[in-house]
Amino acid sequence: MSSIPIQLPSESSYWEFASGINVISKETGFGPVEPWGTQRRLIHAIFEGLKQDIRQFIVLKAGQVGATTEIQKLSQFWYHCFPGIQGVCVADSDELRDFCRDNMTIMLAELDEEGNIPDEDPKLRRNNKNMISFRNAGRLLYQTSGARSGNRLGVGRGFALGHCTEVALWSKPAAHTYLRTRWADKHPARLFIDESTARGRNWFYDLWVEADDAVDIQRIFLAWWMNEQNSIVSTDEKFLHYWDDKLDSFEQRCDRDIQRRYQTKLAPEQWAWRRWYLSEKAGGDERVANQEMPFLPEQAFEASGESFLGYHLIQRCRTTVKKEKKPQYFRYEFAQSMEDSRVLKTTQSNADLLVWEEPESAQAYVVAAVPANSSREECDTGVVSIWRATRDEIIQVAEFASTECGLQTFSWVCIHLLGVYQVQRRTFILEIVGPGAGVLQELQRLQQSGWGTRGVTSVSLRKVVGPITHYLWRRPDSLGAGAALQWKSSPELSSLVLRRLQDQLDCGRVRVRSPFLVDEMERMRREADKFVSDGRTIEEHRLMAAALAVESWSKQLRPLFKRVQGNATSKTVMNRLMENVFAQLGSGR
Numbered sequence: 001m002s003s004i005p006i007q008l009p010s011e012s013s014y015w016e017f018a019s020g021i022n023v024i025s026k027e028t029g030f031g032p033v034e035p036w037g038t039q040r041r042l043i044h045a046i047f048e049g050l051k052q053d054i055r056q057f058i059v060l061k062a063g064q065v066g067a068t069t070e071i072q073k074l075s076q077f078w079y080h081c082f083p084g085i086q087g088v089c090v091a092d093s094d095e096l097r098d099f100c101r102d103n104m105t106i107m108l109a110e111l112d113e114e115g116n117i118p119d120e121d122p123k124l125r126r127n128n129k130n131m132i133s134f135r136n137a138g139r140l141l142y143q144t145s146g147a148r149s150g151n152r153l154g155v156g157r158g159f160a161l162g163h164c165t166e167v168a169l170w171s172k173p174a175a176h177t178y179l180r181t182r183w184a185d186k187h188p189a190r191l192f193i194d195e196s197t198a199r200g201r202n203w204f205y206d207l208w209v210e211a212d213d214a215v216d217i218q219r220i221f222l223a224w225w226m227n228e229q230n231s232i233v234s235t236d237e238k239f240l241h242y243w244d245d246k247l248d249s250f251e252q253r254c255d256r257d258i259q260r261r262y263q264t265k266l267a268p269e270q271w272a273w274r275r276w277y278l279s280e281k282a283g284g285d286e287r288v289a290n291q292e293m294p295f296l297p298e299q300a301f302e303a304s305g306e307s308f309l310g311y312h313l314i315q316r317c318r319t320t321v322k323k324e325k326k327p328q329y330f331r332y333e334f335a336q337s338m339e340d341s342r343v344l345k346t347t348q349s350n351a352d353l354l355v356w357e358e359p360e361s362a363q364a365y366v367v368a369a370v371p372a373n374s375s376r377e378e379c380d381t382g383v384v385s386i387w388r389a390t391r392d393e394i395i396q397v398a399e400f401a402s403t404e405c406g407l408q409t410f411s412w413v414c415i416h417l418l419g420v421y422q423v424q425r426r427t428f429i430l431e432i433v434g435p436g437a438g439v440l441q442e443l444q445r446l447q448q449s450g451w452g453t454r455g456v457t458s459v460s461l462r463k464v465v466g467p468i469t470h471y472l473w474r475r476p477d478s479l480g481a482g483a484a485l486q487w488k489s490s491p492e493l494s495s496l497v498l499r500r501l502q503d504q505l506d507c508g509r510v511r512v513r514s515p516f517l518v519d520e521m522e523r524m525r526r527e528a529d530k531f532v533s534d535g536r537t538i539e540e541h542r543l544m545a546a547a548l549a550v551e552s553w554s555k556q557l558r559p560l561f562k563r564v565q566g567n568a569t570s571k572t573v574m575n576r577l578m579e580n581v582f583a584q585l586g587s588g589r
Helices: 011-018 037-051 067-081 094-108 173-180 203-211 237-242 249-262 268-281 286-292 297-303 311-323 407-420 435-449 458-465 491-506 515-523 541-565 573-587
Strands: 023-025 029-031 056-061 086-091 124-127 131-134 139-144 161-165 191-196 217-222 328-333 342-345 353-355 364-370 382-389 394-402 426-430 524-527 530-533
Touching (some): 037 067, 056 067, 067 094, 067 161, 086 173, 094 131, 173 203, 203 297, 268 286, 311 491, 311 515, 364 541, 382 541, 394 407, 394 541, 407 426, 491 541
Parallel strands (some): 056 217, 086 161, 161 191, 364 426
Antiparallel strands (some): 124 131, 131 139, 328 353, 364 382, 382 394
């Protein structure tokens, strides 16, 4: 048996080898096939990366571009070139795993004289559910990243060749981390490929973004328009029906971006195909069409799933944040007592408190607090969000966020920020589900006895903090007068306040300044009547704090402003007209 060569094979040698491989095509049946443009781009990008000693590749693909099949052919080529190499193919489900193994078996087969696949392949020693073993001592394992199997991926084994397919659908993102720890670092022929459609701003999106700044990872995007099959000839009736010799505004933006980034101009035949796909394949649903057949990488991630805010509103929030001045950066340095703790200026990377506006003589402030593991048990970030409120809008002025803050120190942060942003009208809303109840107890002990301080009395502490209007929570289905101190979430109530935040953002009454908050908005998706957060780790407490701030503003401060100010501060004639109309409806006139 020959030793593993140091010199990697060329791209041309791969295509020569691949031309003799038979595959099953849904369009042409069983036999050799000509590679599509997307497959040629994929292989070219991988071999160009290998020349630069890049060994990990992340492939974001449109649907039906032939990426999985081509990577299987490349894997077969790798086993042919490098005897004894150990590899793994990991799928999101048992069905896809079995399909991949069967597909590889068919591609490995050498047909007999009648053109049939023989019962035994001379290249293989073993071929079962979990492994293909080659006669040159190479082995290819087949695994599934499921709810249970994901924890065991790669345990006790090392791999020099890896193919992970439909990664975005893996049920456990940690499975990919486990597997990565088993990748070979020194093998001269090591090669690892992750490929998937987008499926939303989930953990695969995190993987894609992080790879942009990586040294040993290259990103590859395979768009629908890179496949020449996705085209309708100009004599076809479908072309005459769907092509009108002009692009709409969305298509024009995509056309400009494709020309700028990829130096490619799409032909009318391609535009006709995309319109046909949108209308007759995706049922006119642009979200589905952009998810399955994206023009650009970010479009695939934006379009997947039903977004909390929608693409255009997210972009509006992003634009607003970019125009804001940079915040001041601070960090808390906690001591044994509250008054011995300090707030220090720091750099952006070390900050846990961002301040866009220092305290001023404002009309009102809302302080919204969501302790770690409260609103969402999986989210370990504690957040205190401060908003300046007027009758017509609510503006973010500061944001504290930390994963290293206990119940007592989190209560100190709440007390400190309530004391700093001290005006006559000031409300405090705290999530009290789970650990939030412990924070409320800490706050009550602080206010009653000065517990956690160096002998500060409750009277002197109240002078520092000043009068606070606590939020009073009532069950939505309760007709009684009873109320509990602070907010108590449930999935239904969380959905309610998030929808209220959504409405106020859409109306332009909420001004967001934190880019991290916008990130969480982008990750939030609607599934039926509930909202879920996508990503490798769950981060949504900034978003919940913003939603609670809007809840407190709309229920406590805005009615007060209306009673005191009436229509005096209405911004436009239309606002005053609409308020007068609703007032008349309310009075029955």
